[in-house]
Amino acid sequence: MNAPLPYDQLRLRHLAGEIITNVRELAHAGWTPATSSNFSRRLDDRHCAITVSGRDKGKLTEADIMVVDFDGKAVGSDNRPSAETLLHTQLYARFPEVGCVLHTHSRTQTVASRLYAPQGHIRFEGYELQKAFHGNTTHEGAMDVPVFPNTQDMPELAAWVEAKLDEQPMWGYLIDGHGLYAWGRDMAEARRHLEAFEFLLGCELELRTLKP
Ligand SMILES: CSC[C@@H](O)[C@@H](O)C(=O)COP(=O)(O)O
Numbered sequence: 001m002n003a004p005l006p007y008d009q010l011r012l013r014h015l016a017g018e019i020i021t022n023v024r025e026l027a028h029a030g031w032t033p034a035t036s037s038n039f040s041r042r043l044d045d046r047h048c049a050i051t052v053s054g055r056d057k058g059k060l061t062e063a064d065i066m067v068v069d070f071d072g073k074a075v076g077s078d079n080r081p082s083a084e085t086l087l088h089t090q091l092y093a094r095f096p097e098v099g100c101v102l103h104t105h106s107r108t109q110t111v112a113s114r115l116y117a118p119q120g121h122i123r124f125e126g127y128e129l130q131k132a133f134h135g136n137t138t139h140e141g142a143m144d145v146p147v148f149p150n151t152q153d154m155p156e157l158a159a160w161v162e163a164k165l166d167e168q169p170m171w172g173y174l175i176d177g178h179g180l181y182a183w184g185r186d187m188a189e190a191r192r193h194l195e196a197f198e199f200l201l202g203c204e205l206e207l208r209t210l211k212p
């Protein structure tokens with residue numbers, strides 16, 4: 001007889017359904033072109049549910065969601081987890097309160113990442129929408145969103161993220177020429193953060209064309 005799976009399968013089905021519904025909406029907005037992007041939800045203190053690598057994220061079914069442990073190792077599945085699994089699991093391992101990680105490749109995110117890569121961050125200042133980020137209660141004050149160089153070396157990228165997390169509070173970051181990572185305590189909060197990033201990045205890009 002097979003050993004029982006070391007996670008709650010009912011919770012997995014519930015979270016898979018939540019990922020599928022939410023990601024379909026993000027794909028509909030054009031934020032997941034050409035099989036890009038990846039998504040996950042915390043299952044418990046050792047596992048998360050994450051999208052299988054290379055799938056069309058606008059057409060996810062339950063078969064496209066699998067379980068990995070926080071070392072990124074597949075649990076109970078022969079599928080290959082997202083190529084960027086480590087960028088998800090590092091957040092779950094570090095922050096017990098993080099429950100959801102969303103990674104998208106919208107045009108706005110990608111263009112902003114290219115423009116701001118040389119300075120290594122993009123600053124949001126004076127926007128009411130800064131209050132969309134958990135813990136921010138005012139538009140006063142500045143928020144720096146890091147922009148990391150892109151690399152296919154996930155341990156290297158994860159190490160840069162880890163070092164930045166030691167320096168400042170963060171709910172997301174950009175990767176140059178690539179896209180955005182955003183997270184939150186649950187799906188609703190991670191989506192709110194993702195949408196706030198998208199809106200604020202769009203504002204900064206538009207301002208650059210209006211007052212270059
Ligand atoms: C289709 S290119 C995009 C990928 O290289 C990657 O950046 C991405 O977001 C999706 O990778 P995946 O392995 O499907 O999770």
Ligand SMILES: [Zn+2]
Pocket residue numbers: 036037038084103105178179
């Ligand atoms: Zn990506």
